Structures are given as structure tokens and as C-alpha cells.
Amino acid sequence: MTTNDSFPLGQPGFVSHPIDRAAHLRGNDEKLYAMETHRDARAYVIHRDSLLMTQGADGPRALLTLDEARKFGANPGTIFLGLNDGAAIFGMGISATAAEALMGRSDVGVENLRAVAASGAVAARELSTIAMAKSLVGWHQRHGFCANCGTRTSMTQGGWKRDCPSCKVEHFPRTDPVVIMLVTAGDKCLLGRQAQFPPSMWSCLAGFVEAAETVEDAVRREILEESNIQCTDVRYYMTQPWPYPSSLMIGCTARATTTDIIVDKTELEDARWFSRDEAVAMLKREHPQGLTGPHPVAIAHHLLANWLAQPA
Incomplete structure (x- = not known):
């Protein structure tokens, strides 16, 4: 299930590769x-x-x-x-x-x-x-200055590197890994709201992968920190480049082993369980309370739509 023909199920924005990077x-x-x-x-x-x-x-x-x-x-x-x-x-x-x-x-x-x-x-x-x-x-x-010695760096390699003329350190663009996950408990899914979201929109929980942390551990940690929900059976779905400023969204699913939510208000405005019927209505923009899900350009929409496409 998806609401936009430009981004069919499994094909969110920013994932096509029409050019040869050469x-x-x-x-x-x-x-x-x-x-x-x-x-x-x-x-x-x-x-x-x-x-x-x-x-x-x-x-x-x-x-x-x-x-x-x-x-x-x-x-x-x-x-x-x-x-x-x-x-x-x-x-x-x-x-x-x-x-x-x-x-x-x-x-x-x-x-x-x-x-x-x-x-x-x-x-x-x-x-x-x-x-x-x-x-x-x-x-x-x-990153115009060297993080090692503070000298002004220069662009090289067609813009894919910066070189420091003083200490000779080479600087390369970085991509930050972020886990984004749909947690389910039977026929319910866990969604959250951040203060900067458009009014009425709810989406999957997400967070940065920390140093020396596996994707699976990051999923479990972020869900626990933000909602107090414990989960297991972490499964990979797909990834999406997300240029804000330069992240790689690692889409996963997980199964909740607890259901009592305690929201970390420093991370989320709110979090709650939604039924399958509510989730369908949110993606169709037909929820009776005007609640909506994430736009099909985002991997969160595809995580939710893929779950809804599976047998109940």
C-alpha cells in the first residue's frame, strides 16, 4: 500500500541511481x-x-x-x-x-x-x-578547515576529498548511519511524533547508530530510550540515503516484548500504539481524527506500508 505513484512500495525518494559516478x-x-x-x-x-x-x-x-x-x-x-x-x-x-x-x-x-x-x-x-x-x-x-591542525584545506579529487597542506591529513565526506524502525505487537504498530513534524503526522521511531554499536543493538536501544518498549527479532528491510545533512537511513522491523509506553519527552512529543485499521487510514489520509502517516518519499512510509501489505 502506498499513496503516491512516484514512490511505489519499496522505492522511497533518493534511492534511484541514474548516473555513473565514474x-x-x-x-x-x-x-x-x-x-x-x-x-x-x-x-x-x-x-x-x-x-x-x-x-x-x-x-x-x-x-x-x-x-x-x-x-x-x-x-x-x-x-x-x-x-x-x-x-x-x-x-x-x-x-x-x-x-x-x-x-x-x-x-x-x-x-x-x-x-x-x-x-x-x-x-x-x-x-x-x-x-x-x-x-x-x-x-x-x-569542513573548510582541518580538524587536526586548523589549517585551511583545499578541495581535491573532483570534490570528494579535502587535503590539508600543513599536516597532510586527508579529509573525506562522511555519511551518518541512522536506524529507523517499525515496531509491532500483534496487529498494532508503534509510532511517534516529534515537535518539528507537520501537524497530525506520526512516523516510525529513529536514531543515530552510536560508536561500536551494531544495527540490531541500535534499534533495541533507541526504542527502549524513546518509548520504554523492549523489542526483539530485529530484521533489516532496506536503506535510504537522506541528505539532511548526509545520513543513511537503515530501515528495520522489530517485535515488541512489552507494551507499556513511557515517552522520553526530550526525544519525542508523543508515542502510541496504532491498530492496522488506523494505520491504513493514516496512509490514505482518511483517519477520523485527521492523523496522517509519513509521506511516500520517506522510508518510514514504506516500512509501514510493507507491514500493512502482509497478512494480518
Whole structure:
């Protein structure tokens, strides 16, 4: 069961892989420069949690020529994302000043990426590459100085590394593992609310994997910490890149062995058990109290929909 044809069951946003990452080209500066100056090169331009998009007769467009990107104020220094049918695709950033200068224009704008992904303003097949651009652009903006000695670092390897000229430490982009899990007890499932969620939305519980911790232990620990529910039978479902700022959501299921909830109010606004019928109504946006489940762009929706698709 799913509520959006763009994200059928088992295919949330950011998981498609339409481009060849062509990692063997990252160290070839001459080749990268030639591709960057080629007329077929394109770029996604990122500003914080937003995406630069043009508006034309054919509708919104996120994939820009590099001349367009620079004209709108994108920063110099492009990140090589890969090849799409032989054409190079890059990621670029844009300063807050340049982004603000675009406000009020009808031909171009800086749009929130979550809203863009959920609304279908760009094709689902583009989201993975956009996520790559967002994660890398954000990483460079946050890691301009060496964590070892404090010296200003430089971008190398087509944007996939930063080198320190002083202590020679090499810095690489990181991805943070996050467990997200649907816990069930018979015909009930455990969902929670965070304060920043849209009104009425409930979703799966989630949390970062800690140092020297297995995925299974992280699932059990997070559920216990946030809801006081003990669980077992942890099973892997699928993963989803989540570029906020650069996480890998590890989707799992688990079976509860206790049912009395005590909510950790520092983590959650609330948590409760929902029946299968309620969960179906929430995904269909038909719950009598107006409660809703997560959007199909998110792996949480697919965890819930996959459980509902199984025999009761």
C-alpha cells in the first residue's frame, strides 16, 4: 500500500541511481576541466536545504547548464557527481547573498528540497543525484578547515576529498548511519511524533547508530530510550540515503516484548500504539481524527506500508 505513484512500495525518494559516478575520473584534473567546459555539462545548485530551480514554459527545471548556474550566482568550484549518458553532472553551491538576490523573480527561485521531492516538482529519478549534490556541497561548506591542525584545506579529487597542506591529513565526506524502525505487537504498530513534524503526522521511531554499536543493538536501544518498549527479532528491510545533512537511513522491523509506553519527552512529543485499521487510514489520509502517516518519499512510509501489505 502506498499513496503516491512516484514512490511505489519499496522505492522511497533518493534511492534511484541514474548516473555513473565514474570515480576513476575524480583524480584527472585535465579531464574534469574539459568536461566542465563542455556544452553538455549540467549542474544542480544547492543552498542549504534548498535547490535552485528555473521556471519556464516546460515547467520547473533543476538541472542547469553551468553558464546558467554561474549567471544566477553559483559559487566557483564544482563537485563532480558523475556521468549521465556521457555528459558530466556537477554539484555547485550558492551564497546566501546570491540566493536572496533571486527572491521575487518569476524565472528562477530557491526551493525547499523536501517540498520539491514530496510534490514531484522534479522527477523521482533525479533525487538521488540531487541528494549527492546537497550532501557534498554542505560537507565542503562545513569542513573548510582541518580538524587536526586548523589549517585551511583545499578541495581535491573532483570534490570528494579535502587535503590539508600543513599536516597532510586527508579529509573525506562522511555519511551518518541512522536506524529507523517499525515496531509491532500483534496487529498494532508503534509510532511517534516529534515537535518539528507537520501537524497530525506520526512516523516510525529513529536514531543515530552510536560508536561500536551494531544495527540490531541500535534499534533495541533507541526504542527502549524513546518509548520504554523492549523489542526483539530485529530484521533489516532496506536503506535510504537522506541528505539532511548526509545520513543513511537503515530501515528495520522489530517485535515488541512489552507494551507499556513511557515517552522520553526530550526525544519525542508523543508515542502510541496504532491498530492496522488506523494505520491504513493514516496512509490514505482518511483517519477520523485527521492523523496522517509519513509521506511516500520517506522510508518510514514504506516500512509501514510493507507491514500493512502482509497478512494480518
